[in-house]
Amino acid sequence: MSAPRLNAAGLIWRNRRAQISRWGFIVAIVLVAVLLAIFIAERRALGDWLSWLRRHGVLCAGLAACLSAAAVAQRRTLKRAEFARSWLAAVPVKPGVARWEAFLIETLPASAAVAALFLGAALAAPALALQRADIEALGVVWAYLSGGIALGVSISFLIPRPKSIDLPPGSRYVPKPKVNRAAAIRPSFSALGLWPTRQMFAWLQPKLVARAVIPILVMMPLGTSADDAMIVIALFGLFGAMSLLWSAAMAVGGAARRWLAPLPARAAAVFRALLLPAWGVIAASCASVALLLLVVDVSYRLAAEIGAATAVIGCLTVGAVLLWHARPRRMP
Amino acid sequence: MSYEARAMSGKVLEIRGLRAGYGLHTVIENISIELGAAEWFVLLGPNGCGKSTLLDCVVNRLVPAGGEIFIAEHSLHRNPFEAKLQLGYACAPDVLPPLLTARQCLEVHAHAKGVAAVGADLLALADELRFTPYLESFVDTLSLGTRQKLAVLLSLVGDPLLIVLDEAFNGLDPASALILKRHLRARIERRRGALLLATHSLDIVEHYADRAAVLMDGKLKHVWTKEELQRLRSTHADFEAALAAASGPNLQ
Numbered sequence: 001m002s003a004p005r006l007n008a009a010g011l012i013w014r015n016r017r018a019q020i021s022r023w024g025f026i027v028a029i030v031l032v033a034v035l036l037a038i039f040i041a042e043r044r045a046l047g048d049w050l051s052w053l054r055r056h057g058v059l060c061a062g063l064a065a066c067l068s069a070a071a072v073a074q075r076r077t078l079k080r081a082e083f084a085r086s087w088l089a090a091v092p093v094k095p096g097v098a099r100w101e102a103f104l105i106e107t108l109p110a111s112a113a114v115a116a117l118f119l120g121a122a123l124a125a126p127a128l129a130l131q132r133a134d135i136e137a138l139g140v141v142w143a144y145l146s147g148g149i150a151l152g153v154s155i156s157f158l159i160p161r162p163k164s165i166d167l168p169p170g171s172r173y174v175p176k177p178k179v180n181r182a183a184a185i186r187p188s189f190s191a192l193g194l195w196p197t198r199q200m201f202a203w204l205q206p207k208l209v210a211r212a213v214i215p216i217l218v219m220m221p222l223g224t225s226a227d228d229a230m231i232v233i234a235l236f237g238l239f240g241a242m243s244l245l246w247s248a249a250m251a252v253g254g255a256a257r258r259w260l261a262p263l264p265a266r267a268a269a270v271f272r273a274l275l276l277p278a279w280g281v282i283a284a285s286c287a288s289v290a291l292l293l294l295v296v297d298v299s300y301r302l303a304a305e306i307g308a309a310t311a312v313i314g315c316l317t318v319g320a321v322l323l324w325h326a327r328p329r330r331m332p
Numbered sequence: 333m334s335y336e337a338r339a340m341s342g343k344v345l346e347i348r349g350l351r352a353g354y355g356l357h358t359v360i361e362n363i364s365i366e367l368g369a370a371e372w373f374v375l376l377g378p379n380g381c382g383k384s385t386l387l388d389c390v391v392n393r394l395v396p397a398g399g400e401i402f403i404a405e406h407s408l409h410r411n412p413f414e415a416k417l418q419l420g421y422a423c424a425p426d427v428l429p430p431l432l433t434a435r436q437c438l439e440v441h442a443h444a445k446g447v448a449a450v451g452a453d454l455l456a457l458a459d460e461l462r463f464t465p466y467l468e469s470f471v472d473t474l475s476l477g478t479r480q481k482l483a484v485l486l487s488l489v490g491d492p493l494l495i496v497l498d499e500a501f502n503g504l505d506p507a508s509a510l511i512l513k514r515h516l517r518a519r520i521e522r523r524r525g526a527l528l529l530a531t532h533s534l535d536i537v538e539h540y541a542d543r544a545a546v547l548m549d550g551k552l553k554h555v556w557t558k559e560e561l562q563r564l565r566s567t568h569a570d571f572e573a574a575l576a577a578a579s580g581p582n583l584q
Contacts, residue, residue, distance in 0.1 A: 169430070169470070169472040169473050170430060170431060170472060171430065171431055171470035171472050171473060174431055174470070177433065177436075177468075179433075179435065179468055181467070181468065184449060184450075185435055185438050185439055185442065185449065185450045186439060186449075187439055187442035187443035187445075187446075187447060187448070187449070187450075188439045188440070188443050189439075189440055189443050189444075190439075191432050191433075191436035191437075191439055191440055192440060194431075194432070194436075195429060195431055195432060198431040198432075199431055202431060255427075255429060256429070258393070258423075258427050259423060259427050259428065259429055260440075260444065261391070261392055261393045262391035262392055262393060262416060262419060262421040262423070262496075263416060263441065263444040263445070264412070264413045264414075264415075264416035264417045264419075264444060264445065264446070265443075265444035266413070
């Protein structure tokens with residue numbers, strides 16, 4: 001095997017492609033059709049967009065470079081860590097081949113972006129020619145963006161690799177229950193209701209929260225008042241916690257189903273035990289969101305509508321996911 | 333008639349013409365097994381032969397494509413609640429909920445089984461296995477062996493007639509494994525229940541099993557009766573050779 005990592009990646013891609021169902025193909029075709037429809041509908045404005053992009057070419061190139069550098073550096077760290085534990089780590093490969101292989105794998109986001117730009121330009125060129133618009137602008141914009149992406153790939157090599165972190169068990173961030181060690185074990189499903197909230201806390205790693213709050217704190221010297229910043233942080237925290245709780249309820253629903261399937265537990269009782277506390281937390285969060293919106297001078301009616309809509313969507317989503325997990329699996 | 337009386341008169345587990353698989357792939361076909369009172373049945377076979385698929389069907393984690401399963405004479409398909417009341421299953425350690433404590437896992441199992449309290453014999457077994465200090469620990473902080481102990485303890489909540497274990501002795505230290513094997517033997521004798529165990533460990537067949545079967549390519553290749561196993565034990569026969577002979581020409 002001359003380039004084992006590339007060959008393995010190719011085989012994995014081929015296997016995944018074979019697993020895509022008919023519905024997957026239909027969804028992909030619909031998405032392409034929607035994109036084409038948008039392109040055709042907006043084709044007359046294409047020349048104006050390109051002129052604007054050409055005027056701000058350096059800014060676009062800079063943004064492309066930043067995004068490309070961040071994406072490639074992150075992927076390099078991830079792929080190197082993966083490769084160190086991979087089944088291919090011990091396969092003998094010539095150093096030159098290994099270097100090229102690693103470069104191609106690590107710079108895949110940049111290569112994909114350049115390919116997408118090329119396809120977009122190939123699609124836009126005939127439309128511009130038909131309108132007798134400025135095709136040169138298209139070439140210049142393409143050169144700015146592609147050049148920015150290529151520059152970003154070079155810069156990514158200068159970004160230092162972060163220290164590897166061994167994540168602690170999720171329960172480290174979960175409030176510890178107060179128990180009497182001498183107390184008898186009392187049969188109850190109440191612990192099931194704690195599970196989604198605990199999963200939310202387990203995912204709320206302090207480092208992630210700190211990183212997410214940085215942009216808001218950076219805005220403060222740019223003219224944002226401390227009061228506004230605190231309210232924005234609170235709203236951000238509440239919406240973030242709710243999103244995590246939704247994801248947690250979905251993950252926990254599947255895990256609980258696998259664990260409890262052999263037990264003579266009534267589905268309705270398990271559903272109730274898992275759902276009601278999560279609904280309680282979602283409702284309380286939505287009420288807090290509505291109150292915070294009132295503080296930032298949003299009208300009573302709008303704040304109540306936003307709070308109610310968020311609560312209804314959250315509760316229905318969680319309920320639907322738990323019901324979906326409760327379905328029996330059958331062999332066709 | 334009480335469950336005990338039913339079990340004593342009838343079969344604890346009856347599998348008739350079972351067929352199951354995943355997607356379009358059939359893993360096991362035409363499996364029929366009967367387990368009587370106080371019987372320890374061991375399921376042997378190479379990796380991927382369908383042992384876990386068979387157990388998944390017995391514990392209702394997978395709905396079979398054909399055949400029927402009865403636990404204490406209750407159909408698992410038509411009357412799953414009554415059937416599962418008499419079933420204890422030790423799930424794989426990675427299926428246990430990571431963010432609940434061991435005590436909370438026991439509470440959930442006890443509530444599902446409808447028992448008023450966790451039995452004193454189970455707490456005594458937890459003590460013997462040196463598990464009691466971990467009762468307040470979150471599952472994700474427990475070692476593999478300790479989680480395995482928890483899974484087995486959970487399977488015994490409610491004193492079920494049928495105990496189903498899938499490689500349950502993996503990861504256990506030898507002392508704990510010995511305590512557990514003796515406890516299970518005594519429990520099925522006292523309860524007049526049955527134990528269905530999938531394993532690769534031949535020492536269990538040699539010392540504890542009443543019957544054993546080899547599953548190959550999704551079909552029962554050979555079943556050793558109680559008398560055959562006793563004869564093998566009394567003649568100090570080589571169980572590995574007996575397994576190889578039963579498995580077919582490739583192993584021989």
